[in-house]
Amino acid sequence: MTKIILPSLGEGIEKATVSYWFFKIGDIVKEKEDLVELTTDKATFNLPSPCSGKLAEIYLQEGDTATVGSELGGIE
Amino acid sequence: MEPHVIDAGLIDYTEALVLQKKLWSRVKDGAYPYALIVCQHSPVITLGRLANPRNILVGNAILDKRGIRVVSAERGGEVTYHGPGQLVAYPICNLEDFGKDLYCFLRFLEQLVLELLKDYGIDATRTAGSTGVWIKGMKIASIGIAVRQWICFHGLSICVEKEDLANFSLIRPCGMDIIMTSIESLSARRIPVEEVKRSFVKIFNRNIVVPNPV
Numbered sequence: 001m002t003k004i005i006l007p008s009l010g011e012g013i014e015k016a017t018v019s020y021w022f023f024k025i026g027d028i029v030k031e032k033e034d035l036v037e038l039t040t041d042k043a044t045f046n047l048p049s050p051c052s053g054k055l056a057e058i059y060l061q062e063g064d065t066a067t068v069g070s071e072l073g074g075i076e
Numbered sequence: 077m078e079p080h081v082i083d084a085g086l087i088d089y090t091e092a093l094v095l096q097k098k099l100w101s102r103v104k105d106g107a108y109p110y111a112l113i114v115c116q117h118s119p120v121i122t123l124g125r126l127a128n129p130r131n132i133l134v135g136n137a138i139l140d141k142r143g144i145r146v147v148s149a150e151r152g153g154e155v156t157y158h159g160p161g162q163l164v165a166y167p168i169c170n171l172e173d174f175g176k177d178l179y180c181f182l183r184f185l186e187q188l189v190l191e192l193l194k195d196y197g198i199d200a201t202r203t204a205g206s207t208g209v210w211i212k213g214m215k216i217a218s219i220g221i222a223v224r225q226w227i228c229f230h231g232l233s234i235c236v237e238k239e240d241l242a243n244f245s246l247i248r249p250c251g252m253d254i255i256m257t258s259i260e261s262l263s264a265r266r267i268p269v270e271e272v273k274r275s276f277v278k279i280f281n282r283n284i285v286v287p288n289p290v
Contacts, residue, residue, distance in 0.1 A: 007176075008176075009176075009177075009178045009179075010175075010176070010177035010178040010179030010180055010181075011177060011179045011180065012179050013178060013179055017126060019125050019126065032225070034224065034225075037125075037150075039125045039126050039152050040152055040178065041152060041153065041207065042152045042153050042182055042207040042219055042220055042221065043151070043152035043178050043182070043220070043221045043222065043223060043228075044124075044125050044150055044151060044152045044221075044222045044223065045178065045222075045223045046223065046224045046225070048225060
């Protein structure tokens with residue numbers, strides 16, 4: 001399983017809200033395809049898929065807050 | 077390569093979004109190192125991704141009467157208003173050139189506005205924790221961006237004309253109880269948006285670092 005991790009978005013930005021999952025569990029995704037949208041107070045950011053495969057797990061739902069480095073889901 | 081700059085004049089918000097997305101693709105393809113759209117919008121209230129619709133303080137009847145549309149936007153930030161008399165700038169930049177650092181890029185946008193205002197004798201500032209440009213507790217420029225594959229779109233708005241401020245009373249700008257101000261209000265003279273637009277483009281071109289072609 002490849003982890004979907006919230007990367008650093010810049011100095012001082014420690015968390016972001018999960019605002020939209022472009023796929024649901026079981027969907028096939030391609031590497032670099034927009035996977036999940038995250039929102040800070042002034043920016044939205046689409047996190048690309050780290051690899052191709054099946055979206056197997058979603059740990060943080062829309063509306064949840066993610067901290068930098070946290071695991072959002074997994075691809076197998 | 078020079079940044080690609082488009083003066084879109086007075087343009088509907090959703091039309092400008094289509095234009096942004098076209099330029100986003102061109103920047104992604106490497107056709108342009110950066111792009112910039114400068115424009116004014118027909119009256120529109122936009123709701124950022126996490127905006128609370130309750131921050132629009134009036135009903136549809138009043139909005140219709142004033143000819144103001146409401147549009148949901150995929151940018152960050154809360155609710156804001158755009159209309160004639162306000163300069164809107166959409167820099168489409170590859171944030172890999174900003175160290176993939178959203179914080180750094182937001183500060184860069186603020187810096188462009190600070191330099192612009194300085195040219196008009198306005199000594200504005202940043203406010204820690206409140207992105208945008210401020211002067212004496214009032215806000216003069218708002219920022220909200222969207223980033224896709226590390227290339228950003230959406231951008232910033234600067235209040236230029238005093239008349240433009242009236243419609244901010246219909247909303248809680250950025251979801252806060254803040255007072256908006258304008259270049260005209262602070263400089264006590266009429267300054268055309270077109271003039272401010274030309275100044276902003278010069279400042280953008282002067283500050284943006286254009287990578288050398290490989």
